Amino acid sequence: MSYKLQFAELLPYWNVLLYGLVFTIALTIVSTAVGIAVGTAGAAARTFGPVWLGRIVAVYVELIRNTPFIVQLFFIFFGLPALGLKLSETTAAFLAMVINLGAYSTEIIRAGIEAVPKGHIEAGLSLAMTKWEVLRRIVLNQAFRKIYPALSSQIIIVMLGSAVVSQISAEDLTYAANFIASRNFRNFEVYLLVALAYLVLAMLMRAALRALGRVIFKAR
Amino acid sequence: MLQFSFWDILSNLLVATQWTIVLSLIAFFCGGIVGLILLFMRTSRIAPLEWFTKIYIEFFQGTPLLMQLFLFFFGIALFGIEVSPWMAATLALTFWTSAFLTEIWRGCVEAIPKGQWEASSSLALSYIEQMRYVILPQASRIAVAPTVGFSVQVIKGTALASIIGFVELTKAGTMLNNATFRPFLVYSLVALIYFCLCFPLSWWAKKIEGRLNVAR
Amino acid sequence: MSLVSIRDVRKSFGPNEVLKGVSLDIAKGDVVAIIGRSGSGKSTLLRCINGLETYQSGTIVADGIEVGGAATNLRELRRHVGMVFQQFNLFPHLTAAENVMLAPTVVNKTSKAEARATAAEVLAKVGLSEKMDAYPSELSGGQQQRVAIARSLAMRPKVLLCDEITSALDPELVNEVLRVVEQLAREGMTLILVTHEMRFARDVGTKLVFMHHGKVHEEGVPKEVFAAPRTPELQQFVGQVS
Ligand SMILES: Nc1ncnc2c1ncn2[C@@H]1O[C@H](COP(=O)(O)OP(=O)(O)OP(=O)(O)O)[C@@H](O)[C@H]1O
Ligand SMILES: [Mg+2]
Numbered sequence: 001m002s003y004k005l006q007f008a009e010l011l012p013y014w015n016v017l018l019y020g021l022v023f024t025i026a027l028t029i030v031s032t033a034v035g036i037a038v039g040t041a042g043a044a045a046r047t048f049g050p051v052w053l054g055r056i057v058a059v060y061v062e063l064i065r066n067t068p069f070i071v072q073l074f075f076i077f078f079g080l081p082a083l084g085l086k087l088s089e090t091t092a093a094f095l096a097m098v099i100n101l102g103a104y105s106t107e108i109i110r111a112g113i114e115a116v117p118k119g120h121i122e123a124g125l126s127l128a129m130t131k132w133e134v135l136r137r138i139v140l141n142q143a144f145r146k147i148y149p150a151l152s153s154q155i156i157i158v159m160l161g162s163a164v165v166s167q168i169s170a171e172d173l174t175y176a177a178n179f180i181a182s183r184n185f186r187n188f189e190v191y192l193l194v195a196l197a198y199l200v201l202a203m204l205m206r207a208a209l210r211a212l213g214r215v216i217f218k219a220r
Numbered sequence: 221m222l223q224f225s226f227w228d229i230l231s232n233l234l235v236a237t238q239w240t241i242v243l244s245l246i247a248f249f250c251g252g253i254v255g256l257i258l259l260f261m262r263t264s265r266i267a268p269l270e271w272f273t274k275i276y277i278e279f280f281q282g283t284p285l286l287m288q289l290f291l292f293f294f295g296i297a298l299f300g301i302e303v304s305p306w307m308a309a310t311l312a313l314t315f316w317t318s319a320f321l322t323e324i325w326r327g328c329v330e331a332i333p334k335g336q337w338e339a340s341s342s343l344a345l346s347y348i349e350q351m352r353y354v355i356l357p358q359a360s361r362i363a364v365a366p367t368v369g370f371s372v373q374v375i376k377g378t379a380l381a382s383i384i385g386f387v388e389l390t391k392a393g394t395m396l397n398n399a400t401f402r403p404f405l406v407y408s409l410v411a412l413i414y415f416c417l418c419f420p421l422s423w424w425a426k427k428i429e430g431r432l433n434v435a436r
Numbered sequence: 437m438s439l440v441s442i443r444d445v446r447k448s449f450g451p452n453e454v455l456k457g458v459s460l461d462i463a464k465g466d467v468v469a470i471i472g473r474s475g476s477g478k479s480t481l482l483r484c485i486n487g488l489e490t491y492q493s494g495t496i497v498a499d500g501i502e503v504g505g506a507a508t509n510l511r512e513l514r515r516h517v518g519m520v521f522q523q524f525n526l527f528p529h530l531t532a533a534e535n536v537m538l539a540p541t542v543v544n545k546t547s548k549a550e551a552r553a554t555a556a557e558v559l560a561k562v563g564l565s566e567k568m569d570a571y572p573s574e575l576s577g578g579q580q581q582r583v584a585i586a587r588s589l590a591m592r593p594k595v596l597l598c599d600e601i602t603s604a605l606d607p608e609l610v611n612e613v614l615r616v617v618e619q620l621a622r623e624g625m626t627l628i629l630v631t632h633e634m635r636f637a638r639d640v641g642t643k644l645v646f647m648h649h650g651k652v653h654e655e656g657v658p659k660e661v662f663a664a665p666r667t668p669e670l671q672q673f674v675g676q677v678s
């Protein structure tokens with residue numbers, strides 16, 4: 001290979017990369033929080049809600065799980081304005097990620113809820129706990145404990161998937177990479193560096209989620 | 221300006237869908253072959269081979285598929301080889317698929333009781349023979365459901381090939397949108413076609429999984 | 437010369453020394469019964485003989501092959517040293533006959549027809565001629581264990597290692613397996629058995645080995661050892677189990 005890799009040429013752009021990195025992290029954290037809230041509501045609706053609501057949630061889950069994230073993103077960013085709903089790049093990216101993670105986490109959390117033994121719910125009710133208390137303290141607590149690893153993996157998958165939001169010009173880490181590559185033409189170096197940044201981010205997130213899990217589930 | 225009817229849009233999308241299917245099949249089968257080789261390496265208990273596969277899997281599971289597509293697209297060009305989007309997409313999707321399949325299958329191999337390894341060791345079978353005649357026939361039974369399930373991810377993954385210019389369903393959608401300015405219709409149809417490809421596979425995977433659980 | 441010779445073998449799992457210098461000589465045709473408390477290292481010793489476990493020091497030579505060497509041909513060793521397990525470990529996706537035929541066809545490259553003839557012969561020997569095409573899940577525990585014995589016999593081993601092969605069986609199924617082992621002993625097969633069946637050890641064994649805390653604590657002719665245990669540990673052990 002006669003080509004020489006020139007990583008030094010990326011140095012002037014460190015602030016662009018940093019901005020993209022912070023954007024990706026922030027986008028991931030915010031949409032994870034909201035997405036899991038959506039998933040919890042969806043799972044509760046499917047297991048405890050009225051049948052018609054459960055059906056709607058099921059359709060939502062299957063629609064999202066069986067279409068590519070990029071198509072969902074394009075639909076929201078390009079398609080919805082046709083209905084008069086104009087969103088900024090960042091809002092569209094956020095919304096797409098929430099809808100996506102919401103569907104996956106609905107399925108994951110639902111599986112966790114269904115694994116909670118019926119006897120535990122009856123025991124809670126017989127202790128004069130309200131239905132809401134039983135849901136929160138017994139069902140969801142146990143369910144989350146059980147599905148936490150699966151949910152953690154899904155969060156990381158969503159973070160990696162967020163690279164696609166660069167395609168609607170949301171200014172994430174991949175957008176930064178594209179921007180730099182278009183300026184200095186060091187495509188391979190930029191993408192290699194950014195790929196490794198994602199890799200490190202994924203590993204750090206995995207470690208952080210594990211630590212968080214220990215804190216959340218130990219105390220109770 | 222050219223006028224596109226609904227049927228023009230749909231038929232154009234369906235033509236492009238063929239390429240989504242072809243790319244998915246190639247990625248799935250080539251990824252399966254590479255994944256099988258990696259599986260042997262990963263479970264070989266030969267340290268350098270295990271390390272190599274661990275790093276390989278970590279890289280392809282820990283970086284965005286989009287980055288991998290870019291890296292193949294621009295990386296191969298560094299060797300002075302002319303790269304087509306087609307070639308970069310095939311390679312990236314194959315390696316990406318193989319990493320996930322290896323991990324899925326490793327889980328299935330590890331679910332086989334240790335006694336099966338010990339008994340076949342005691343009968344003087346070599347590692348490859350153990351895998352071939354004892355472990356894989358049993359592991360493959362439990363591997364079908366998650367493997368079919370993952371094929372859905374492969375189909376969805378091919379959508380990213382549109383970004384490096386490979387004309388498949390998503391790219392065709394973008395092109396038609398630019399020509400017709402009917403984004404709502406175009407992307408609804410694109411999503412619907414993906415759904416028709418993926419949902420039967422998801423449904424089938426779930427069905428096999430259920431049947432296996434009953435059998436136990 | 438002995439068929440299996442074990443010299444001062446030491447084996448640790450981490451800091452836990454499980455075999456603390458075991459020496460044992462086993463001649464052709466011996467039927468060695470190894471007894472001892474749970475955790476005394478019986479299984480570990482057996483598993484060292486066919487290389488399922490590695491050991492840290494000492495030597496084991498089985499059928500002229502040194503087991504622990506760096507370049508040991510384990511495949512060659514295991515062709516001549518068979519093993520039967522407590523949990524049978526039959527291959528559930530293969531029929532009884534296929535279980536038996538696997539190693540001869542794959543390892544020894546015997547033809548299918550010849551391997552099938554061998555399978556018929558060894559399955560007849562364990563009394564399961566009519567179960568050749570049954571899957572393990574269709575067999576009782578005792579039948580499964582007899583298939584497992586047949587599977588080992590098909591390789592024509594010089595030594596057969598048996599690790600508590602009746603312990604996982606319902607009491608009424610124990611005898612059908614023991615009868616098969618007894619028959620093998622009578623035919624001159626060299627056997628090393630870890631067992632809790634004291635009567636069987638006394639009646640069928642030619643040599644008794646009592647293991648205690650990772651060592652051979654006492655050994656001798658079974659009838660004599662049982663009649664007059666020399667060490668208090670064996671006295672106590674025999675008193676407990678019989
Ligand atoms: N794979 C292993 N890793 C760590 N320790 C082990 C392992 N296998 C056995 N040991 C330990 O080695 C000691 C001896 O075990 P071994 O299985 O040889 O005993 P045993 O005499 O066969 O007992 P039992 O009658 O219960 O089968 C035990 O303390 C056991 O905990
Ligand atoms: Mg034991």
